[in-house]
Structure formats: structure tokens, C-alpha cells
Amino acid sequence: MHGNAPTRPWIHRLSKTNPPGSIRLFCFPYAGGGASTFRGWAELLPDEIDVHAIQPPGREDRLFEDPVDTLQATLDAVVPELLEYSKEPFALFGHSLGAIVCWEAARVLREEHNLEPARVFLSGCRALPAVHDGRRDLHTLPEAELIEELRLMNGTPEEILRNADFMRMLLPAVRADYAMLSRYSFLPCKPPGAPVTVFGGASDPGVGMNHLQQWSELIEGELDSVVLPGDHFFLHASREPLLAEMAKRLVGPVQASGRESSLGSL
Structure with a gap:
């Protein structure tokens, strides 16, 4: 669709400050979402948490890039x-489709680079073996039906x-994300x-x-696990x-871990 558009970075920094001893939090959005999903997080979290958002192509400031439709x-x-x-x-956070990408990114970091995050947050997502149970393939739906599905999801x-x-601008990215799923x-x-925290919605009909x-x-x-309204x-x-x-x-445990690591290197 927009094959000649320049490629922009996938990671957008949302925090304005980065004090010593801070931890970076990388946030993966749900299907059709982008970095703006996490707007305001940096202002509500402690300064010690340096918030970064994943911005997939095909949306927001990457609107004129082709969306990606495979996890690999x-x-x-x-x-x-x-x-x-x-x-x-x-640390890594992902919601819905973003939780799948988050899990798999953590796997690659672990298996191929011997790296572990301080914590993984998986939000609004079934345990992965059951992720497809009872789900429709939304990416092939006609436009009107896909829009109605988005309406029912209430997001x-x-x-x-x-x-x-x-x-018309949004749906190609939505279809690509659902194709990935x-x-x-x-x-x-x-x-x-890494320790893992799972978040769920008390009234989530699908999870x-x-x-x-x-x-x-x-x-x-x-x-x-934490269940929220x-x-x-x-x-x-x-x-x-x-x-x-x-x-x-994040704040207390990571700071303690950092102090132990520094002491161990002396």
C-alpha cells in the first residue's frame, strides 16, 4: 500500500525524565492500537519507570507504512x-494481541540473547494454548461486519x-493485526x-x-494475577x-535488584 514510505522506529519514548536507577517499561498495544494507547502512563507512573511504547507500522505517525501481518x-x-x-x-507489558507479542519477544530475548526482563505483564489475554478457542478469523470479514465486531468489543x-x-485508514492495520493473531x-x-503478572477485566466476555x-x-x-473492573x-x-x-x-523490587547487581560487581 505505501511501500515507499520511510521506516520509523518501533519504540517511542513517552517519559520526559530518566533518573538514575530507573527501569524501562516497554508496552505492546492491542490489535489496531498504537503508541497512543499508552498516552498519559508516564505522567501517572513514578519517575523511576521510563515508559516506552511499541508503535507498529500502518497507524498514527507510521500510517503511511505497510502494516505487518506476521508475528515473525x-x-x-x-x-x-x-x-x-x-x-x-x-520490563515488558502487553495487552491482548500485545500480550502474545510481549510473550514471544521475551522468549526470543531469553533463548537467543540470554536476557530476561525484570518482570513481564500479560494483560487481557488467554493462556496461549487456548488463545484461538472459539474465536472467529476477523481479518477476512467484510468491512461492515468488521466494524460491527469492533463496536461489540467496545474499544x-x-x-x-x-x-x-x-x-478506511484504520482498517488495514486492524486486519493485519487480526491476521497475525x-x-x-x-x-x-x-x-x-522473570516474574509474571497477569491482568484481567472482571467483565471481559472473552477472557x-x-x-x-x-x-x-x-x-x-x-x-x-490481578482482576480489575x-x-x-x-x-x-x-x-x-x-x-x-x-x-x-517494579519500583521497589527493581531498585533492590539493581543495588545487589552493583554490589556484586565490586
């Missing part, structure tokens, strides 16, 4: 950028859904060494408490309690 192409692009930040402590404002010109096949792998509990079958180390897009409706839960798992 996404990992091939984003992991090298993550490696540029790997000398400092970092896109009605004024945007009714704006034909805007939807439909093609995803979970392969068993060594469990993450129930049983789905969150199934993450324990994939994770052998530290795992905890809201549907699938509780990360917006319950943004402040979500960020509070993340902050208390």
Missing part, C-alpha cells in the same frame, strides 16, 4: 530495538466507527525466568478467570489502579 516480521523488527536498551533493567469510540474516512501458533518453550488461571500451566516461577479494555477504564499495581511490582 514483528519480532524481527522490534527485538533488535529492544536490544539497544538491554544494558539497563527493563473504539462510536464517533470513530461512524467516520468512514477514518475507518489468526496465524499465531503457540509452541511450548522454556518458561520465563474469563479460568483463562487467566491457565497461565500457571506455562509459568514455573513467580506468578500473580472493566471489560476487555479495562486498561483504559481502570487505568489508574492498573498502573498502581504495576508500579508497586
Whole structure:
């Protein structure tokens, strides 16, 4: 569609400050989302958390780039950028499709680069072996049906859904993301060494408490789960309690880990 458009970075820094001892938080958006999903997070989180958002092509300031519709192409692009930040402590957050990309990025960092994040946050996502159970392949739907599916998910404002010109620009990225989801096949792998927190929405019709509990079958180390008010897009409706839960798992433990690491190098 826009094959000649220049390629922009996948990682956008949202924080204005970066004090000594801070931890970088890399956030992966849901299907159709971009870096703006995490607008305001840096202002609500402690200064010690340096917020970065993943910006896939085909949306927002990368609108005129072709969207990516395979997980492998996404990992091939984003992991090298993550490696540029790997000398400092970092954590990963992903919501819905972003949680799948987050999990797989952590796997590549672990298996190919011997790197572990300080913590992994998986939000609004079924345990991966069950990710396709009962789901439709949305990327092949006619435009009107796809828009109606987005309306039912309750994550896109009605004024945007009714704006034909805007939807014409947005839908290629949405289709690409849903194609990525439909093609995803979970392969068993060594469990993450990092602690994992799973978030869910109390009223999420597609990700129930049983789905969150199934993450324990994939994770052998530290795992905890938090259920917050809201549907699938509780990360917006319950943004402040979500960020509070993340902050208390990052700031203290990571600072302590950093001090131990520094002492060990003396």
C-alpha cells in the first residue's frame, strides 16, 4: 500500500525524565492500537519507570507504512530495538494481541540473547494454548461486519466507527493485526525466568478467570494475577489502579535488584 514510505522506529519514548536507577517499561498495544494507547502512563507512573511504547507500522505517525501481518516480521523488527536498551533493567507489558507479542519477544530475548526482563505483564489475554478457542478469523470479514465486531468489543469510540474516512485508514492495520493473531501458533518453550503478572477485566466476555488461571500451566516461577473492573479494555477504564499495581511490582523490587547487581560487581 505505501511501500515507499520511510521506516520509523518501533519504540517511542513517552517519559520526559530518566533518573538514575530507573527501569524501562516497554508496552505492546492491542490489535489496531498504537503508541497512543499508552498516552498519559508516564505522567501517572513514578519517575523511576521510563515508559516506552511499541508503535507498529500502518497507524498514527507510521500510517503511511505497510502494516505487518506476521508475528515473525514483528519480532524481527522490534527485538533488535529492544536490544539497544538491554544494558539497563527493563520490563515488558502487553495487552491482548500485545500480550502474545510481549510473550514471544521475551522468549526470543531469553533463548537467543540470554536476557530476561525484570518482570513481564500479560494483560487481557488467554493462556496461549487456548488463545484461538472459539474465536472467529476477523481479518477476512467484510468491512461492515468488521466494524460491527469492533463496536461489540467496545474499544473504539462510536464517533470513530461512524467516520468512514477514518475507518478506511484504520482498517488495514486492524486486519493485519487480526491476521497475525489468526496465524499465531503457540509452541511450548522454556518458561520465563522473570516474574509474571497477569491482568484481567472482571467483565471481559472473552477472557474469563479460568483463562487467566491457565497461565500457571506455562509459568514455573513467580506468578500473580490481578482482576480489575472493566471489560476487555479495562486498561483504559481502570487505568489508574492498573498502573498502581504495576508500579508497586517494579519500583521497589527493581531498585533492590539493581543495588545487589552493583554490589556484586565490586
